[in-house]
Amino acid sequence: MSQPAIAVTNLDHFFGKGELKKQVLFGINLVIKTGEIVILTGPSGSGKTTLLSLMGGLRSPQMGSLKILDTELVQADPLTALECRRQCGYIFQAHNLHSSLTALENVMMGLEVHGCFTRSARQTKATEMLNLVGLGQRVNYYPENLSGGQKQRVAIARALVSHPQILLADEPTAALDKQSGRDVVNLMQHLAQEQGCTILLVTHDNRILDIADRIIYMEDGRLKEDSIADLYPGH
Numbered sequence: 001m002s003q004p005a006i007a008v009t010n011l012d013h014f015f016g017k018g019e020l021k022k023q024v025l026f027g028i029n030l031v032i033k034t035g036e037i038v039i040l041t042g043p044s045g046s047g048k049t050t051l052l053s054l055m056g057g058l059r060s061p062q063m064g065s066l067k068i069l070d071t072e073l074v075q076a077d078p079l080t081a082l083e084c085r086r087q088c089g090y091i092f093q094a095h096n097l098h099s100s101l102t103a104l105e106n107v108m109m110g111l112e113v114h115g116c117f118t119r120s121a122r123q124t125k126a127t128e129m130l131n132l133v134g135l136g137q138r139v140n141y142y143p144e145n146l147s148g149g150q151k152q153r154v155a156i157a158r159a160l161v162s163h164p165q166i167l168l169a170d171e172p173t174a175a176l177d178k179q180s181g182r183d184v185v186n187l188m189q190h191l192a193q194e195q196g197c198t199i200l201l202v203t204h205d206n207r208i209l210d211i212a213d214r215i216i217y218m219e220d221g222r223l224k225e226d227s228i229a230d231l232y233p234g235h
């Protein structure tokens with residue numbers, strides 16, 4: 001069997017120090033297989049974003065074990081964390097595009113961390129990716145001249161242009177209407193499946209739960225996989 005994309009064992013996480021120290025994740029255990037699409041849902045403040053940012057190497061894990069593509073991130077050196085970030089693509093609720101850059105330049109930024117492509121190679125790859133997300137006619141548009149759904153499609157293109165092994169998405173449809181939200185997740189699913197990418201998606205949006213192979217529910221910093229059948233009957 002191939003190695004899991006993500007393996008988390010007894011992971012705890014604390015914010016703050018001294019009297020203000022507060023535990024937000026409690027004994028998280030989770031294995032996500034390569035190519036799996038997993039949705040993480042649960043109430044506001046339950047710790048979903050914290051877990052996602054630990055998995056993506058955006059925050060340092062403190063206790064327990066967190067392996068991304070078989071690399072341990074607990075107590076890892078900065079270079080290892082950087083390498084992990086390079087393997088992951090990110091999509092956030094607010095698309096986080098640079099307003100002073102065109103759609104094309106924003107997507108090219110997704111290749112900059114890799115440092116191994118010439119400007120013209122980055123331009124070609126970014127153009128191809130914008131074509132794939134249906135924005136071939138908008139490459140020179142600035143974000144302010146794109147709709148919410150189009151901006152999110154640029155963000156998807158930026159996240160996937162480097163062919164990451166893992167795609168981490170935090171509320172990617174929260175700012176979108178029903179149809180744009182559906183289009184965006186279908187696109188994510190399609191492109192990621194084509195690239196053999198594993199997806200972990202945090203969402204409150206019940207309308208997109210059907211794209212998941214598995215839904216995990218988080219409450220008060222703990223995972224509650226068993227309760228899903230009760231919460232979403234028929235899924």
Ligand SMILES: Nc1ncnc2c1ncn2[C@@H]1O[C@H](COP(=O)(O)OP(=O)(O)OP(=O)(O)O)[C@@H](O)[C@H]1O
Pocket residue numbers: 015016024042043044045046047048049050051
């Ligand atoms: N940088 C931080 N410093 C201190 N506490 C934090 C920090 N980030 C998050 N928290 C706290 O950690 C807990 C979990 O927050 P987190 O953002 O992970 O939850 P969430 O489930 O993603 O919520 P939402 O659905 O509202 O985005 C909350 O109590 C939050 O206040």
